[in-house]
Structures are given as C-alpha cells and as structure tokens.
Amino acid sequence: MILSQLVAGVSVGSILLLAAVGLALTFGQMGVINMAHGEFIMVGAYTAYVVQSVLGHAGISLLVAIPTAFLVGGLLGVLLEQLLIRHMYHRPLDTLLATFGVGIILQQLARDVFGAPAVDVRTPSWLQGSVEILGTAVPTSRIFILGLVVAVVAGLSLLMTHTALGRRIRAVVLNRNLAETSGISTRSTDRLTFFIGSGLAGVAGVTITLIGSTSPTLGTSYIVDAFLVVVAGGIGRIKGAVIAAFSLGILQAFIEVGTTASIAKFLVLVIVVAFLQIRPQGLFSVRTRSLA
Amino acid sequence: MSITATGGTSRPTPDAAPRTPQRASASARGTGRTLPTGKALPTGKALLAGLRRLTGGPEVPGPRHAMIGLGLLALGLLVLAPMLLTDFRLNQLGRFICYAIVAVGIGLAWGRGGMLTLGQGVFFGLGAYAMAMHMQLADAELQGLAAPQFMLTFGADVPWWWEPFRSGLFTVAAILLLPAVVAVVLGLSVFTRRVKGAYFAILNQAMVFAFAVLLVGQQATLNGSNGLSGFQSFLGFSLYDPANRRAIYLLAAAVLILLVAIAWWMMRSRFGELLVATRDAEERVRFLGYNPALIKTAAFATAAVMASIGGALFVPLVGIISPAEIGVVPSIAFVIGVAIGGRATLFGPVIGALAVAWAESSLAETFPSGWSYLQGLLLVLVIAILPGGVASILTRFRPRDGGPGSDHPHDSGQPDLRDLPDQPDQPGHSDRADHPTQPDLTVQEGDRP
Amino acid sequence: MTALSIRDLRVRFGAFTAVGGVSFDAADDEVHFLIGPNGAGKTTCVDAITGLVRGSGSVTMGGTELLGRSVQATARRGVGRTFQTASVFEQLTVVQNLDIAAGLHRRWPALLGMRRSVEPRVEQALRDTGLTELQDAAAGTLSHGQKQWLEIGMLLVQDAQALMLDEPVAGMSHDERVATGELLHRVKRGRAVVVVEHDMEFMRTFASRVTVLHQGQVLSQGSVTEVQEDPRVQEVYLGTAAQPEEELVHA
Ligand SMILES: Nc1ncnc2c1ncn2[C@@H]1O[C@H](COP(=O)(O)OP(=O)(O)OP(=O)(O)O)[C@@H](O)[C@H]1O
Ligand SMILES: [Mg+2]
Numbered sequence: 001m002i003l004s005q006l007v008a009g010v011s012v013g014s015i016l017l018l019a020a021v022g023l024a025l026t027f028g029q030m031g032v033i034n035m036a037h038g039e040f041i042m043v044g045a046y047t048a049y050v051v052q053s054v055l056g057h058a059g060i061s062l063l064v065a066i067p068t069a070f071l072v073g074g075l076l077g078v079l080l081e082q083l084l085i086r087h088m089y090h091r092p093l094d095t096l097l098a099t100f101g102v103g104i105i106l107q108q109l110a111r112d113v114f115g116a117p118a119v120d121v122r123t124p125s126w127l128q129g130s131v132e133i134l135g136t137a138v139p140t141s142r143i144f145i146l147g148l149v150v151a152v153v154a155g156l157s158l159l160m161t162h163t164a165l166g167r168r169i170r171a172v173v174l175n176r177n178l179a180e181t182s183g184i185s186t187r188s189t190d191r192l193t194f195f196i197g198s199g200l201a202g203v204a205g206v207t208i209t210l211i212g213s214t215s216p217t218l219g220t221s222y223i224v225d226a227f228l229v230v231v232a233g234g235i236g237r238i239k240g241a242v243i244a245a246f247s248l249g250i251l252q253a254f255i256e257v258g259t260t261a262s263i264a265k266f267l268v269l270v271i272v273v274a275f276l277q278i279r280p281q282g283l284f285s286v287r288t289r290s291l292a
Numbered sequence: 293m294s295i296t297a298t299g300g301t302s303r304p305t306p307d308a309a310p311r312t313p314q315r316a317s318a319s320a321r322g323t324g325r326t327l328p329t330g331k332a333l334p335t336g337k338a339l340l341a342g343l344r345r346l347t348g349g350p351e352v353p354g355p356r357h358a359m360i361g362l363g364l365l366a367l368g369l370l371v372l373a374p375m376l377l378t379d380f381r382l383n384q385l386g387r388f389i390c391y392a393i394v395a396v397g398i399g400l401a402w403g404r405g406g407m408l409t410l411g412q413g414v415f416f417g418l419g420a421y422a423m424a425m426h427m428q429l430a431d432a433e434l435q436g437l438a439a440p441q442f443m444l445t446f447g448a449d450v451p452w453w454w455e456p457f458r459s460g461l462f463t464v465a466a467i468l469l470l471p472a473v474v475a476v477v478l479g480l481s482v483f484t485r486r487v488k489g490a491y492f493a494i495l496n497q498a499m500v501f502a503f504a505v506l507l508v509g510q511q512a513t514l515n516g517s518n519g520l521s522g523f524q525s526f527l528g529f530s531l532y533d534p535a536n537r538r539a540i541y542l543l544a545a546a547v548l549i550l551l552v553a554i555a556w557w558m559m560r561s562r563f564g565e566l567l568v569a570t571r572d573a574e575e576r577v578r579f580l581g582y583n584p585a586l587i588k589t590a591a592f593a594t595a596a597v598m599a600s601i602g603g604a605l606f607v608p609l610v611g612i613i614s615p616a617e618i619g620v621v622p623s624i625a626f627v628i629g630v631a632i633g634g635r636a637t638l639f640g641p642v643i644g645a646l647a648v649a650w651a652e653s654s655l656a657e658t659f660p661s662g663w664s665y666l667q668g669l670l671l672v673l674v675i676a677i678l679p680g681g682v683a684s685i686l687t688r689f690r691p692r693d694g695g696p697g698s699d700h701p702h703d704s705g706q707p708d709l710r711d712l713p714d715q716p717d718q719p720g721h722s723d724r725a726d727h728p729t730q731p732d733l734t735v736q737e738g739d740r741p
Numbered sequence: 742m743t744a745l746s747i748r749d750l751r752v753r754f755g756a757f758t759a760v761g762g763v764s765f766d767a768a769d770d771e772v773h774f775l776i777g778p779n780g781a782g783k784t785t786c787v788d789a790i791t792g793l794v795r796g797s798g799s800v801t802m803g804g805t806e807l808l809g810r811s812v813q814a815t816a817r818r819g820v821g822r823t824f825q826t827a828s829v830f831e832q833l834t835v836v837q838n839l840d841i842a843a844g845l846h847r848r849w850p851a852l853l854g855m856r857r858s859v860e861p862r863v864e865q866a867l868r869d870t871g872l873t874e875l876q877d878a879a880a881g882t883l884s885h886g887q888k889q890w891l892e893i894g895m896l897l898v899q900d901a902q903a904l905m906l907d908e909p910v911a912g913m914s915h916d917e918r919v920a921t922g923e924l925l926h927r928v929k930r931g932r933a934v935v936v937v938e939h940d941m942e943f944m945r946t947f948a949s950r951v952t953v954l955h956q957g958q959v960l961s962q963g964s965v966t967e968v969q970e971d972p973r974v975q976e977v978y979l980g981t982a983a984q985p986e987e988e989l990v991h992a
C-alpha cells in the first residue's frame with residue numbers, strides 16, 4: 001500500500017519534472033516567465049499526434065516524435081524569444097502577461113486546426129501492459145517516462161557542467177555584463193537557452209500523450225504545477241526542481257489516500273505555498289540575473 | 293509615462309527652471325504651438341487634453357475632473373443604458389459591470405501598487421459563492437424544500453457551514469469580510485517575507501488554481517464543476533420579473549460608480565501617494581518609517597473586497613457561478629481589461645474591462661474563434677508596445693516642445709519604463725537596493741525596432 | 742552630548758568581513774565625515790546602523806540600542822539616511838515626496854485623508870533646500886543635484902536626530918557643493934550629521950570631525966588636520982585617491 005503510493009507518486013513526479021525541466025532553464029536560469037510554456041507542451045503533444053497520423057506505426061512514430069517535438073518546441077521558443085521576450089527582459093510581470101497572450105493564440109490555433117475535442121495518440125505495443133514492481137503493477141509507459149526524465153535531466157546537467165554552452169549559460173546568468181565584455185554573445189546564449197528549454201516542453205508533450213489524451217487546453221493543466229516546482233525547488237537549480245517534482249508527486253499520492261484527488265491537489269498546493277512562506281528562496285538558492 | 297504627465301513630459305532640464313503647474317503647461321503648450329493647419333486644432337486639443345485628464349495620466353484626476361468622469365459614467369450606465377438597451381443587452385452589460393468592479397480593484401493593487409493579482413478569481417468566487425449559497429437557501433425556503441435542489445438529488449443534507457448563509461446580513465458581512473480576512477492573512481505573510489513581483493503573481497495563480505480544484509471536488513456541498521445555478525429570487529424578489537432584473541442591474545451600476553469613487557479617494561489620498569512610492573521604491577519607504585508590507589496588504593485587501601463584491605453581484609445577474617468562472621484563465625482575463633485600459637489610471641481599468649467584455653461577447657456571437665485571436669493579440673501588443681494601456685495613447689497626441697518629429701527619450705509619448713511597476717528590485721545592499729530609475733531605464737526596451 | 746555612539750560594529754557577508762569592529766561617536770551639532778577608499782565599508786556601516794544589514798556590536802542613540810531593529814523601526818527612532826544613488830520617488834512631485842517623509846509624525850488615520858495644503862515643516866524643508874520653485878515638478882525630472890537636495894529635504898521633514906548621508910555631493914558642481922555643505926551646517930543644530938564622502942575638498946571645508954575607514958577598520962580619527970597629518974591616512978588614502986587642490990581648501 002505504502003509502496004504502491006510511492007510508485008504512483010514517483011510516476012506523477014516524473015511527469016511534473018518533465019513539464020518543469022524546460023522552465024527550470026527559461027524561468028530558473030533566465031528569469032523569463034513564459035506562460036506559453038504550457039502551450040509548447042500542448043504543441044509537443046499534437047506533434048506526436050501528427051507524426052503518428054503520418055507514419056502510422058505507433059512505435060516508430062513515438063521515437064520520431066520525440067526529436068521532432070523538441071525541434072518544433074525549440075523553434076517556437078526561439079521565435080517567441082526573438083520577437084517578444086527579448087524586448088521585455090526588464091519587465092518580468094509584463095512578460096508573463098504578454099506570453100499568456102501568445103498562449104491564448106496558440107490554444108485557439110490548436111482548436112481551429114485539430115478541433116476542440118481531445119484526440120488520442122496510440123501507445124506503442126511495447127509500452128502497453130505493465131510491470132510488477134514491489135508488488136504493484138506499474139504501466140510500462142510510466143516506466144518509459146521515468147527513464148526519459150532521468151535521461152533528460154542527466155543530459156541537461158551534463159550540458160550545464162561539462163560543455164562550453166553550459167558554461168556560457170551559467171556565466172550569463174551570474175553576470176550578464178561581465179559575460180558580454182568577456183566575449184560571450186549573450187544574445188545567442190539567450191536564444192540557445194530558450195531553444196533548449198522550449199524544446200524540452202515539446203518532449204514533455206509527447207510523453208504526456210502516453211498517459212492521456214491531447215486537447216488544446218492540455219498546457220493550462222500543467223503550467224501552474226510546473227511553475228510551482230521551479231519556484232519551490234529554488235530558482236536556477238535543476239537539482240531543486242528534481243527534488244521538488246518528486247516530493248510533490250509523492251506528497252500528492254499519499255494525501256490522496258483517505259481523501260479525494262482534488263482535495264489532495266488542493267492540499268499539496270497549500271503546502272507548497274506555505275513552504276514558500278518559510279523559504280521564499282525555495283529549497284536551494286542561487287542568485288540569478290533578474291529575479292530574487 | 294503619461295504619468296509624469298505634466299511635469300514629466302518636458303525633457304528634464306538639469307537646471308530646471310520652475311515648472312509650470314501641470315494644468316497650465318498642458319494647455320499653454322497645446323494652444324501656443326498651434327501649427328499653421330488651422331483654427332480647429334485648439335478645440336480638438338482641448339478635448340484631448342480633457343480626455344487625457346479624465347482617463348490618461350497616472351496623475352490622479354482632481355476633484356473636478358473626477359466628478360465629471362464619474363458623472364459621465366453614471367449618465368451612461370444609469371440613464372442612457374437602461375433607456376437604450378433591451379432587457380437582454382442590459383443584463384449583459386450588468387455582467388460586464390461585475391468584471392469592471394473587479395478591474396477597479398486590480399487597477400489599485402496592480403496599477404498603483406505593483407502587485408500583479410493573478411488570483412482575483414479566489415475573491416470573486418468567495419463573494420459569488422457566498423451570495424449563491426444564500427440565494428439557494430432562500431429559494432429552497434420559498435419552495436418549502438429541506439435543502440437546495442442539487443443537494444436533494446445527491447441525497448445530502450444542508451452542511452453546517454451553509455447554515456449561517458440563511459441570514460442576509462451574515463451573507464453581506466461574509467461577502468465583505470471573508471475576502472478581506474483571506475487577503476490580509478495572505479498579504480501579510482507574503483509581503484513580510486518580501487515575496488514580490490513574479491513570485492507573488494505565481495503564488496496567486498497557484499492559489500486560484502487550488503481554489504478551483506477544491507470547488508470542483510465539492511460535489512455534494514457546492515455541486516462541483518456544475519456550480520450553483522437555477523436561482524429564482526433575489527432578496528425575495530422574483531428573478532423572472534424584468535423590472536427586478538433591471539433593478540439589480542441598476543444596483544450593480546451604482547455599486548461600480550461608488551467603488552470608482554472610493555478608488556479615486558484612495559488614489560488621491562496620502563495612502564495613494566504612499567502606495568505609488570512603495571510600488572516604485574519599496575525599500576526606500578522603509579527608511580521613512582513605514583512598513584511596506586502593511587501598505588501593500590491594505591491595497592491587496594481592498595482589491596480583494598472589490599472582487600468579492602463583483603462576484604456577489606454576478607450571481608443574481610448571470611444566474612450561475614461555477615469553478616469555470618473563477619479559475620486560472622478567468623483570473624487572467626480580469627487583468628486583461630485592466631492592462632488594455634490603462635493599469636495606473638482611474639477610469640482606464642473600468643473602461644478597459646467593459647470594452648473587452650463587450651468585444652468578447654459581440655465577437656463571440658458572430659465569430660467565435662476570432663475573439664481568442666484578437667484577445668491574445670491585443671494582450672501581446674498592448675503589453676509590449678503600450679504598457680500604459682490605451683489611456684496612454686491620449687498622451688501621444690500631446691504637442692511636444694520640439695515640434696513633431698523631434699525625439700526626446702523622455703517624451704511621454706513613448707511609454708517610459710519609469711511607469712512600470714515591476715522592476716525587479718533586489719533586497720540587500722543599499723547602493724543597489726532599490727533604485728528603480730537608473731539612467732539606462734529611460735529608453736523603453738520594447739520600443740526598439 | 743553624544744547623539745550616536747557606535748561601538749565595535751561588525752558586518753560579515755559570508756566569509757567576508759566588510760566592517761570589522763568600527764567605533765566612533767557622532768555628536769550633536771557636528772558634521773561627522775566618514776571617509777575611506779572604495780570598498781572600505783562606509784556604506785555598509787550606514788547600512789548596519791540603519792538596520793538594512795545585520796551587524797553585531799552596538800549602536801546607541803540617546804541610550805537606546807538600535808541594532809537588531811528593522812529598518813522602519815530604526816527610522817521611527819529618529820535615524821534618517823540618504824543613498825549613494827539618489828533615490829526619490831520619481832513618479833511623485835517634490836511636495837509629495839516630502840509629505841511622505843513627514844508621515845512619521847502623523848498617525849495612520851491621516852493616510853486616509855488627502856493632502857490639502859503644504860505642511861509647515863514641508864514648507865520649511867522646501868525653503869532650506871531651495872526647492873520651493875520646483876515643488877510641483879515630478880521628482881524624476883529633477884537634476885541629479887536637486888534629487889540629492891530633495892533627499893536631504895526628506896531627512897529634514899523626517900526630523901531625524903541622526904542624519905546619515907551617503908555621498909551627498911557626488912556629481913554636484915562646485916557651487917552646489919558649497920551650498921550643500923552650508924545647508925548641512927545649518928541643519929546640524931541639535932542633530933548628529935554623518936556624511937560619507939570621497940570628495941576631499943568638501944570634507945576639508947565642512948567636516949567637524951573625521952573618521953577614516955580602511956578595509957573595514959578605523960584607520961584614523963580626529964579633526965581634519967589631525968587626520969590629514971596621519972601618515973597612515975596619507976599612505977592608503979590621500980596619496981592615491983585625491984589630489985588636494987590647495988586653492989580650494991581655503992575657499
Ligand atoms: N550585500 C553584500 N554582499 C557581499 N559583499 C558586500 C555586500 N555589500 C557590500 N559588500 C562588500 O563590502 C565591502 C564594503 O562595501 P561598501 O559599499 O560598504 O564600501 P564603501 O566604502 O561604501 O565604498 P564606495 O566608496 O565605493 O561606496 C565591499 O568590498 C563590498 O564588495
Ligand atoms: Mg559606498
């Protein structure tokens with residue numbers, strides 16, 4: 001019983017983390033509040049749908065959809081950064097509202113193109129069924145998602161610590177002006193950071209199709225949670241986002257025992273808000289450029 | 293931008309000669325520099341100047357202009373609208389008025405106080421549900437039922453916490469006090485921890501999300517996602533009688549006008565000046581012996597009560613309240629009208645909210661998806677290009693000293709960052725602590741080609 | 742009488758000690774200068790005294806301990822300050838700025854009222870700082886020097902017992918400096934005025950007493966001449982930071 005809730009919690013946490021990890025870059029590292037991030041997730045999900053409609057085969061199309069959605073999300077992100085966000089780096093609250101406007105447009109676009117009713121993406125046969133873990137049956141797709149999250153987070157931390165790009169991103173975060181005067185192009189760094197962060201939203205969208213159906217409002221149901229994960233984890237720390245996502249997931253799973261899903265959700269949000277009262281800087285803190 | 297409306301429009305000349313008080317300067321420049329184009333200009337300009345003073349300008353209008361503005365609003369909403377509109381349209385306008393009431397509070401908290409209240413749905417919902425519970429109980433009583441209809445279908449009893457809402461007095465008290473208490477508790481805890489800017493906005497959003505989730509979960513007690521509806525009477529008057537519905541409309545319009553008057557008073561009072569000071573330089577205010585957390589909490593709580601009143605009037609006018617009316621998206625929609633109208637102005641939020649709601653419903657009737665695009669686009673464009681809202685367009689027509697074509701960075705025609713309440717300010721060392729206006733802020737980022 | 746007494750003030754930022762045991766007294770009716778090279782810890786001292794950063798040691802005024810109080814509580818005790826970067830409320834007019842500073846003397850219900858007339862103390866401050874003509878100008882449109890004066894004016898209406906000014910004459914012309922110095926001497930009556938400055942000439946002309954900080958320590962203390970003759974001061978500070986312009990010293 002405890003074990004099965006734990007497993008359920010980890011599963012919820014991994015999806016939360018996937019939705020939040022891109023934000024950990026764009027919000028956490030760059031301080032940009034991109035409310036359209038949720039819609040990028042939605043676009044990723046529809047990308048999976050389109051790829052599957054074109055390719056037919058569920059297994060192959062999933063593997064094709066992941067990189068495609070990364071590209072689509074990333075390009076959307078760069079476009080948004082280039083056209084809108086870069087003009088507003090000094091106005092975080094206005095960025096929030098303006099990108100929300102973009103979100104409204106993307107949602108309506110999805111509604112006009114794919115229709116308002118939800119569509120389904122078929123799960124490949126090798127992800128159907130379930131595996132027995134610690135005495136509970138865990139759907140294979142959930143394990144796949146967990147594996148994907150681990151891969152994404154590992155890849156991202158390697159990128160941040162071991163590559164020139166990662167060093168550039170961190171340099172720009174720590175001191176923009178200094179980075180600029182030492183020859184780092186902050187513009188291209190911003191663009192790349194945004195590309196990766198938004199691309200990860202696309203990937204998150206693909207994986208979400210494995211556990212539910214896809215509708216134009218898909219993004220709205222994830223965006224608030226995702227922001228909370230990043231804030232609770234501590235701005236600018238991927239480690240914090242990981243811990244926060246899994247804690248939230250597990251907390252939710254355990255509160256659900258004895259209450260309902262909606263009360264559990266409510267309580268989790270209340271707990272996070274209360275936690276942020278005690279530690280406004282989140283679990284881990286680091287000074288970033290434009291917030292905190 | 294516009295704010296500095298008067299003094300601020302002219303370039304800051306370092307060795308400033310005494311500046312003419314605003315009124316004089318506006319009109320003097322308006323007429324003194326008439327272009328050869330003709331004599332019609334001065335009246336046009338005078339009209340613009342008047343409009344500017346009514347709507348534009350972060351400068352709060354003086355008593356005379358406030359009275360004129362309120363009078364026009366009253367004339368439009370209390371006299372003209374009931375005369376000209378059909379019952380259906382009037383009722384619709386009543387709904388917009390509820391949004392405008394919420395907008396007045398947002399203008400105060402966000403425009404004047406710099407707190408982006410993305411969670412007004414919580415307070416709107418508190419007021420609306422309080423009113424709806426009262427009306428449900430009253431209806432049940434009239435019909436001789438033991439409990440509201442939906443509870444009977446669930447086979448549930450009236451829960452204990454519904455009971456006090458049988459009393460109209462308790463309901464009114466709850467509508468006014470409940471949001472105030474919630475906002476004060478939340479505001480004090482958040483603001484004394486110096487949570488601000490984007491964090492405050494995100495916390496608010498999480499709060500409204502949680503609230504909506506909670507409501508959806510209350511199947512047997514609040515009818516879950518269907519919400520409360522099917523009301524038959526309001527304060528003992530039948531809702532089927534058009535005359536009663538008109539009366540409710542008039543009540544809402546009168547409340548709006550009263551709240552705008554209160555907002556004007558608050559903006560114009562010392563509190564209003566202090567609120568702007570706190571918005572622009574929170575740390576600095578501390579050094580003058582004030583606690584900014586209290587100031588911000590007061591504005592936040594006022595906005596919360598206004599949202600609650602809007603919600604309470606919404607229920608008899610519209611006849612339903614459900615979680616869908618108060619979630620994350622409706623809460624942002626409350627803000628959109630304010631942003632478009634002019635967040636820091638007195639009448640901007642009201643006019644913006646009314647106009648946006650009207651545009652939405654008339655577009656939605658003919659061209660449903662068009663509205664979403666327009667709304668999104670408007671939001672993006674107004675925020676990016678015209679952060680002062682439409683009200684700031686008026687100041688663009690202000691004749692400039694240098695004549696048309698001259699381009700001074702401080703000209704108020706351009707939105708000026710000085711206006712934007714959300715400069716991130718970093719706590720800590722005083723050299724850097726809290727200085728919203730560093731030289732590099734004078735040119736507006738969004739204006740770059 | 743000693744208005745403000747600082748004993749063994751220490752401020753640490755993590756492992757870095759910005760102020761390492763500073764003691765000095767600022768007496769009423771004196772303009773006490775706090776000088777030292779960049780990074781010496783002058784601003785940090787003022788920050789600690791006014792409650793902005795946490796410091797240890799003791800800061801007393803009229804026998805009451807000030808350390809450990811919040812910024813606003815310290816302000817209410819009668820300590821006022823200005824900032825290295827002029828920070829006035831740019832969107833508000835000069836009168837509004839001053840009126841807000843006078844709020845310390847009103848009870849809170851006054852906040853609900855409107856400002857109908859210019860209070861006498863505000864009027865006095867306008868006259869003292871020469872800003873009467875500009876009283877309805879938005880503070881954001883003032884020149885740098887005028888903003889500094891407005892800040893001083895805000896201190897005056899606050900009626901602070903201890904005035905801490907962080908580089909009040911930076912960026913001012915010579916005449917403006919002289920005017921500011923004279924203003925400081927006019928307002929010092931019954932108050933302790935502490936001035937952080939880099940401008941040596943200004944210091945020599947207007948200092949009653951001087952404390953020299955270096956790397957968070959007091960290097961030297963005394964009258965202008967005593968300090969100037971201190972070889973250690975000449976070494977770390979006067980030798981490098983400023984070229985004395987002799988003719989101005991006696992201006
Ligand atoms: N919040 C802080 N965190 C870390 N170090 C700080 C902080 N504030 C100040 N310092 C450091 O403390 C030292 C003293 O700074 P301070 O600003 O007091 O110097 P100062 O004498 O006012 O210099 P200046 O004349 O340049 O204004 C500096 O080395 C500075 O970098
Ligand atoms: Mg300093």
